[in-house]
Amino acid sequence: MRRPRRSRRSPSALVPLVVALSLVVGALWLRDQVVGESTDRSIAGIPVAPLGDLATGPLGSPVTGAGARASWPPVPADASNHPLGAPSAPRSRSLAYAFMDTLSGPGSEPVRWDPCRPIHVVVNSASAPPGAAKLLSTGLGEVSRVTGLRFVLDGATDEPPASQRPPTDPGRYGDRWSPVLVAWTDPTRVPELAGSVAGLAGPAGAPYTSERDKHWVSGTVYLDGPSFTQILNRPGDGWWQGQAIVLHELAHLAGLTHIDDTSQLMAPRNSRQLTFADGDLEGLRRLGGGPCFT
Template identity: 45%
Template sequence: MNRPKHRGVRAATRSLLVVASAVLAVVIGLFLHGNARFKELLPPFSALASPQPGIVQPSPPRAENAPPPGREEADAPLGSPPAPAVASDSYKFLATNDDGTPVGYSPCRPLHYVVNSATAPPGSDALLSTAIEKISTATGISFVNDGSTDELPVPHREPYQRAKYGDRWAPLLISWTTPDVAPALAGNVIGTGGSTMYSLNKGPKSYITGSLELDTPQITELLAEQGGKDYVLAVMQHELGHVMGLDHVDDPVQLMYPEIGAPDGLAAGDLNGLYRLSSAPCRKDI
């Protein structure tokens, strides 16, 4: 049985502030082909470094496009994840800064998230909580559940939505949805996810928010299969791994391998990659 998964990457840049910031959105799709294994196909990595011309959206500098900097930012990381028990360099990052350090979320502030759970399959909230807990443990990132939302996923989500979420970066949006609402889920795609990078001038980039979409009809079917819950949990962790900043690797024992034969969860390479992301810089400036 095969359950292939694929992914696509969308990227966009635009100016946000007079100081010439840039936002790069990375969205990754997970395709489902109906059997017990899944596989993703890699897009050209250059899609990350060179945004597609068609979706570059220059806009006039507007200070209201960013919230006041440093909200909830502490002086030190909120968590201290344990160093992985097994060393491994079998991980890869979706984006790095000029000095080679990976782009991640600031570990000094909580990562708020909201869930559009209007169509969520019964019992899926516990799976999502478990997946988030595992990623939080591995990264030290403190996730805060801000509850439910009626926000719908869109291809180019505004990272700052003051009217809806107040004077802060919009929370990570997790949506149970369908291809009708989120066209990127068309066909065999069962999930998409990614994060938005932000930088001041040409300084280091950090993720400020993200989105993760789950295909309700397909995942409902998957949950009805024997062992389906474990696969859904693996899919959630895999996509959250992308949200955190992990890319695919060629090592088949890792959860970030494009083709997952068994839902074994985070392996040594995944854990080491997430651990490195935990030392992303704190960002009182954004």
């Protein structure tokens, strides 16, 4: 191998070159600081993470008289008398999480789903982007793994998204809690998705008489299909950004609300976070440890 030939250029001739390179490097650094984060976070103005929670249930309307439990649908055949799974997320000291609702009294225990029943899910794919089924199944699998909650995809539905959806719909779903509705839609059907919001989600609660009766039984996840199409078509990490939005919304469904900490996936705006962080995981772990209502 030949040894590289040394330049005969004098030290004084190198000074302009060094200065020019320094200016170029400095300009590139400044561009990254001023522009880099905004272009990294969005596609055509669409943020990587959505802005909205959607708490849909009548949890704030207690039932008096004979008691709320008499109004609940019968226990389904696929219910168990013990939890169907266990949270896999390890216990953390992080406090970077917040719950949709909590029980009164000491401990700030969250309102949770019944871990002894599967959470049934139906999907309206009217405005679904390519790959929507994989996004949803992967997201449900991850939330199930972290919380121990079990999800069951019941299949397709023509139920349209609505701003107020009751936890039961006997005419459509029979005598049971309504399955969670995941609707791929757009701002013409769900105006709250206008602008920079790519998704909205939240759980719905059972009627209750006492604090111990409070729990989530249904819910909605509304995803902006046209926005997702743009996000998923982004070169490089478009798929992962779309998946991050789905995870964010499914965590709302599980019972987490926004937290003002940009290191967490549950921040109102995503800061390059593509999966659950320590606070998200701790909040989801706690949401998976509720009591049975069978």
